[in-house]
Amino acid sequence: MTATVAKRLLTAIPVLFGLSIIVFLMIALIPGDPATAILGSYATPENVARLNASLGLDQSLPQQYLAWITGVLHGDFGRSYALNRPVIDIVLERFSATLLLAGASLLLATVFGLLAGIVSAVRQFGLADKVITLIVLIGISMPSFWLGLLLILFFAVKIRLFPASGMVAIYGGGGPLDILHHLVLPAVTLALVATGVIARLTRTAMLEVLRQDYIRTARAKGLTERRVVYRHAFKAALVSIIPVIGIQAGFVLGGAVYVETVFQWPGIGAMLVNAISQRDILLVQGGVLVVAAAYVLFNLLADICQTLLDPRLK
Numbered sequence: 001m002t003a004t005v006a007k008r009l010l011t012a013i014p015v016l017f018g019l020s021i022i023v024f025l026m027i028a029l030i031p032g033d034p035a036t037a038i039l040g041s042y043a044t045p046e047n048v049a050r051l052n053a054s055l056g057l058d059q060s061l062p063q064q065y066l067a068w069i070t071g072v073l074h075g076d077f078g079r080s081y082a083l084n085r086p087v088i089d090i091v092l093e094r095f096s097a098t099l100l101l102a103g104a105s106l107l108l109a110t111v112f113g114l115l116a117g118i119v120s121a122v123r124q125f126g127l128a129d130k131v132i133t134l135i136v137l138i139g140i141s142m143p144s145f146w147l148g149l150l151l152i153l154f155f156a157v158k159i160r161l162f163p164a165s166g167m168v169a170i171y172g173g174g175g176p177l178d179i180l181h182h183l184v185l186p187a188v189t190l191a192l193v194a195t196g197v198i199a200r201l202t203r204t205a206m207l208e209v210l211r212q213d214y215i216r217t218a219r220a221k222g223l224t225e226r227r228v229v230y231r232h233a234f235k236a237a238l239v240s241i242i243p244v245i246g247i248q249a250g251f252v253l254g255g256a257v258y259v260e261t262v263f264q265w266p267g268i269g270a271m272l273v274n275a276i277s278q279r280d281i282l283l284v285q286g287g288v289l290v291v292a293a294a295y296v297l298f299n300l301l302a303d304i305c306q307t308l309l310d311p312r313l314k
């Protein structure tokens with residue numbers, strides 16, 4: 001098992017290296033001059049040239065990348081132009097809020113997606129299967145930002161059950177219950193698409209397992225249907241579902257950009273939107289790289305869990 005984990009970790013290194021190149025080039029090649037955006041009304045040619053030289057933006061792209069990746073390997077992601085703070089400090093502060101939102105969303109998506117998929121498979125072609133399929137298709141097709149606006153309109157404006165924005169109340173907030181109260185709407189919004197994907201693939205995996213000979217043998221031995229479904233069929237189907245959950249964890253992190261903007265959640269997505277508008281290149285590069293690394297890590301953990309459940313994969 002240790003050799004398998006080590007092999008997966010080694011394969012993640014070139015992936016992260018390639019991601020760093022893609023992230024750097026995507027941000028560096030965006031049209032516009034960061035120095036001009038930073039200086040604003042003081043953007044004279046002399047000031048722009050001086051700032052570009054101090055920031056290293058007057059060098060070639062390979063030189064800029066080499067300087068940036070060397071700093072990243074030493075834990076130095078640079079300094080934010082707009083906020084004048086170390087990038088890594090800002091990213092870690094915001095990433096904790098994003099991780100809370102993404103974790104809650106993934107938990108909701110996993111629990112409800114697995115339950116919906118199991119019920120849909122067991123009641124194939126029945127009323128429950130048709131209703132779940134319809135809800136799943138609507139959920140997958142609906143954009144997250146549009147669903148977020150609808151939830152705000154109904155639950156925050158009409159019936160005033162949940163707050164419309166923020167992570168804590170402005171006055172007297174900050175406790176666990178207050179954070180949970182603010183978390184409900186953005187977590188549900190972010191979880192909807194992932195729930196639909198997990199439900200559909202759980203249904204497919206369960207139907208495939210339920211047709212196997214050993215399931216018919218278990219039923220013939222007189223085992224209860226609940227024991228057959230949850231003890232035998234679901235355990236076998238889970239091996240092919242776990243990688244999907246890992247992929248959805250990455251999609252939840254990426255989708256947090258839209259949801260955080262709608263709900264003004266103080267996470268890394270809202271930070272990236274502001275940093276892009278301010279042309280804060282180092283902050284954007286650091287934020288995107290951390291999210292991409294988290295995506296790779298989640299998939300690595302999913303692969304390890306899949307190997308633990310299915311010894312044949314070793």
